[in-house]
Amino acid sequence: MGIAVDIKSVTKVFGSGPAALQAFGPADLAIEAGEFVSLLGPSGCGKSTLMLMIAGLLDRSAGDIEVNGEHVSAPRTDIGIMFQDNTLVPWRDVQGNIALQLELRGIDPDSRAGRIRELLRSVQLEGFEHRFPHELSGGMQQRAAFCQAMVHDPQTVLLDEPLGKLDAMTRESIRTDLQALWLQRRPTVVFVTHSIEEAVQLSSRICVITPRPGRIDRVIDIDLPWPRDMAVKRSAAFTNYVRDIQEIFHGFGVI
Numbered sequence: 001m002g003i004a005v006d007i008k009s010v011t012k013v014f015g016s017g018p019a020a021l022q023a024f025g026p027a028d029l030a031i032e033a034g035e036f037v038s039l040l041g042p043s044g045c046g047k048s049t050l051m052l053m054i055a056g057l058l059d060r061s062a063g064d065i066e067v068n069g070e071h072v073s074a075p076r077t078d079i080g081i082m083f084q085d086n087t088l089v090p091w092r093d094v095q096g097n098i099a100l101q102l103e104l105r106g107i108d109p110d111s112r113a114g115r116i117r118e119l120l121r122s123v124q125l126e127g128f129e130h131r132f133p134h135e136l137s138g139g140m141q142q143r144a145a146f147c148q149a150m151v152h153d154p155q156t157v158l159l160d161e162p163l164g165k166l167d168a169m170t171r172e173s174i175r176t177d178l179q180a181l182w183l184q185r186r187p188t189v190v191f192v193t194h195s196i197e198e199a200v201q202l203s204s205r206i207c208v209i210t211p212r213p214g215r216i217d218r219v220i221d222i223d224l225p226w227p228r229d230m231a232v233k234r235s236a237a238f239t240n241y242v243r244d245i246q247e248i249f250h251g252f253g254v255i
Helices: 047-055 094-104 109-122 138-150 168-185 196-202 236-252
Strands: 003-014 021-032 036-040 062-067 080-082 156-160 188-193 205-209 216-221
Touching (some): 003 047, 003 188, 021 047, 021 216, 036 047, 036 196, 047 156, 047 188, 080 138, 094 109, 109 138, 138 168, 168 196, 188 196, 205 236, 216 236
Parallel strands (some): 036 205, 080 156, 156 188
Antiparallel strands (some): 003 021, 003 062, 205 216
């Protein structure tokens, strides 16, 4: 299917001179179109920094990144992006917040009305179209934010710990929704997380990132059937992946 995200010898250094801090890299990684790849590592290892560089929201100090065959030199509008803190504006309802992402891209929201309804149904927000963010739970806000990221049908989606502030039950529910949406349309997903179980459940491959300065220590193929429901999560194979990755981070001295 071709390479969707190509990371070549990428490094990020903050500051200069004696105060310079190498936050990430160097790193090389090729992500194929349609993959779900998790960047898994401890807090402060540079995984979010790498995602911001892929999005063109942060300059690289060295190396090169291509997304869908194009050199990244500025913020990209063709991707979908979602952060741990959602970007919902308080003065628009759910439907208006999703439509805002289309307006900012010069797309007529009326032309995507069906897509908006489809997304809301897929994340269990049907009937909440005209609710404002303060009327929603944290999980519902994140579901709405995910619809924002997906409404323009991006080929590449970047998710930066979008479930990090949610309770365990809500996280599990949204993981299921996220997995179903990915299986339906197969965009390329780069998912930042520090949860080993989450990465194993959602990923086709996991990039294990070392403590700062973050480097890709290894890339692990996750050979488990889809969808990865509770039966898969209870399997010995799932448990073995989680245990083996825990051992890697234990070797880093972080767990």
